[in-house]
Amino acid sequence: ADFKELNDSQVTEDIIVGSADVKALYLSLDIGFTVEKVCEVFYASGVEVVGLNVEELGLYLSPNRCEEELRNLGLLRFCPRRKTKRGRSPTITGCAVDENRTKRFQPWLPPVEQPDKVTTRKMFTEAMKVVLLFIMKNHLYTFDNDIKLQTEGGPIGLELTGVLAQFFTVWWDRQMVKRLEESGVGLRVYRRYVDDINVVMNASAAGIRFQEGRFTQDENFAQIEQNLKLDNRCMQLFQSIGNSIHPSIRLEVDCPSRHVDGKIPILDLKLWIERRRREGDDGQDRDMQFVLHEFYYKDVASSSVINARSALPWSCKRTILTQEVLRILLNCSRELPWEVVVAHVNHMMLRLQYSGYY
Numbered sequence: 001a002d003f004k005e006l007n008d009s010q011v012t013e014d015i016i017v018g019s020a021d022v023k024a025l026y027l028s029l030d031i032g033f034t035v036e037k038v039c040e041v042f043y044a045s046g047v048e049v050v051g052l053n054v055e056e057l058g059l060y061l062s063p064n065r066c067e068e069e070l071r072n073l074g075l076l077r078f079c080p081r082r083k084t085k086r087g088r089s090p091t092i093t094g095c096a097v098d099e100n101r102t103k104r105f106q107p108w109l110p111p112v113e114q115p116d117k118v119t120t121r122k123m124f125t126e127a128m129k130v131v132l133l134f135i136m137k138n139h140l141y142t143f144d145n146d147i148k149l150q151t152e153g154g155p156i157g158l159e160l161t162g163v164l165a166q167f168f169t170v171w172w173d174r175q176m177v178k179r180l181e182e183s184g185v186g187l188r189v190y191r192r193y194v195d196d197i198n199v200v201m202n203a204s205a206a207g208i209r210f211q212e213g214r215f216t217q218d219e220n221f222a223q224i225e226q227n228l229k230l231d232n233r234c235m236q237l238f239q240s241i242g243n244s245i246h247p248s249i250r251l252e253v254d255c256p257s258r259h260v261d262g263k264i265p266i267l268d269l270k271l272w273i274e275r276r277r278r279e280g281d282d283g284q285d286r287d288m289q290f291v292l293h294e295f296y297y298k299d300v301a302s303s304s305v306i307n308a309r310s311a312l313p314w315s316c317k318r319t320i321l322t323q324e325v326l327r328i329l330l331n332c333s334r335e336l337p338w339e340v341v342v343a344h345v346n347h348m349m350l351r352l353q354y355s356g357y358y
Contacts, residue, residue: 002189003291003333006200010280011289014203015188016231017271018255019264020242022195025169026161027153030248034168035132041167043125048117055080057123058111064130075123078115080108135160169195175245183208183215183241185234197251198266199238200291203230210240229257231273263294269331270296276335295331295344308356321357324348 022028058079061070070076115123139150139158154161173192180187186202207222208215225233235253242251256264256272263270271293278288305324306317325348332341 002191003200003293006188007290007335010278011188012286013186013289014230015200015273015289015291016203016234016255017198017200017264017273017291018231018235018238018253019199019266020197020235020238020251020253022169022197023250023252024153025165025195025249026156028248028250029153029161029165029168030246031136031154031164032133033246033248034164035129035136037171038132038164038167039125039129042128043121046121048121049124052120052124054078054115054120054123057120057127059108060127061123061130062108065126073122073126075115075119075126077112078119078123080111083107083109132160132164136164165194172245172249176242179210179241179245180238183210183237185237193267196267197242198271201234201238204234204237206233208237210237210244213244229255231255231257265296265298268296268327269293290333290335292333292335293331294333294336294340295328305351305355321352 061075062079062081065073065075065079067076067081070079136154136158137150139155140147141150141155141157142148154164169192173190177187177190180201183204185204187199188202189198189200191198205217205222206225207218209218209221210216228236232255235255239251239253242249254264256262258264261270263272271291274290274292275287276290277285280286280288306312306320308317310317325345328344328348329341332344
C-alpha cells in the first residue's frame with residue numbers, strides 16, 4: 001500500500017530504496033536503559049492500577065531502594081522506614097499472602113504520609129522497574145551442562161526480552177526519523193519489522209557526513225563518494241546516523257546496487273527503482289521514479305509444501321494453498337509485465353505438484 005501510494009504521487013526526484021538490519025538486537029539490548037524508557041512511558045500514560053495495596057507497595061520498595069534513592073524520588077515519606085539504625089538489613093518476616101499482616105510490618109515504622117493517586121502510580125512504576133531489572137539481570141541458562149548467568153543483553157528465549165526490545169526500538173525509530181528530518185533527507189517510507197528496517201527516501205547530496213551529532217558538508221569526502229552508487233552512498237549516511245543514536249545498536253545496511261540483479265530482498269519481496277516516462281497530471285510527459293517489487297522466497301532445502309496426503313482437512317489445505325497463490329499476486333507490482341507474475345505462479349504450481357496435488 002505504501003509503494004502504491006508513493007508511485008501514485010508521481011515522484012520526479014531521485015529516490016533510493018534500502019534496508020538495514022540491527023546486529024544481534026536481543027544480545028546487545030541495553031537492559032537498564034530500556035527498562036527506564038518502559039517505566040517512563042508507563043508513568044506518562046496516566047494508567048491507574050485499580051485495587052493496589054499502598055502499604056504492600058511501600059513495604060516492597062523500602063528493602064529494594066535505599067533511603068537516598070527514595071528521597072531523590074520524593075517517595076521517602078510515603079514508604080515505611082526500618083526501626084533500627086545499626087546498619088543491618090531489615091528482617092523480612094512472612095510474605096504478602098500471609099493473613100497476619102501485622103507480623104510483616106513489625107520491623108518497620110509506618111509511613112509519614114499517605115500517597116495520592118499520582119504518587120501511588122509513581123511508586124508502582126518504581127516497583128515495576130525493580131521487578132523488570134531483577135528478572136532480566138538474574139536469568140540463568142545452561143550451556144555445555146553448566147549453569148551460567150546472562151550478563152549481556154536479554155535472554156533470547158524469554159518472552160519479556162521481545163517486549164522490551166519492541167519498546168526500545170519504538171523509541172529508537174522516533175529518534176532516527178527525527179535525525180533524518182534534521183538532515184533534510186526526504187523520508188518517503190519508513191517501516192520496521194522487529195530488527196529489519198526498510199526505507200524509501202530522497203537521495204542526499206554527495207559529501208554529507210554525520211559526525212559527533214551534527215551534519216557537515218565535506219568537499220573532499222564528496223570527491224570520494226563520486227565513485228559510489230547513489231543508493232549505496234545514501235545508505236552509508238543512514239547507517240552512520242543510526243549507529244549514533246545509542247551505543248548498543250549497530251546497523252548493517254543493504255541496497256539494490258550491491259546485488260547482481262539490482263534488486264534488494266526484503267522479507268518476501270524484491271524491491272528496486274525504475275525511471276519511466278509517464279504523463280503527469282498536467283498532461284506533460286516527464287521522467288518519474290517508480291518503486292517496483294516482485295515476489296521473493298529464500299532458497300530452502302525442500303520444495304515441498306503441505307503434502308496432499310497429510311491429516312489436515314481439505315478445507316484447511318485449500319485455504320493455505322490459495323493464500324500462497326494470492327500472496328504471490330499481491331507481492332508483484334501492477335507495473336510488472338504479466339509474464340513475470342505468471343512465472344512465479346507456475347513455480348508455485350510445480351511445488352504443489354511435487355507435494356501430491358494434481
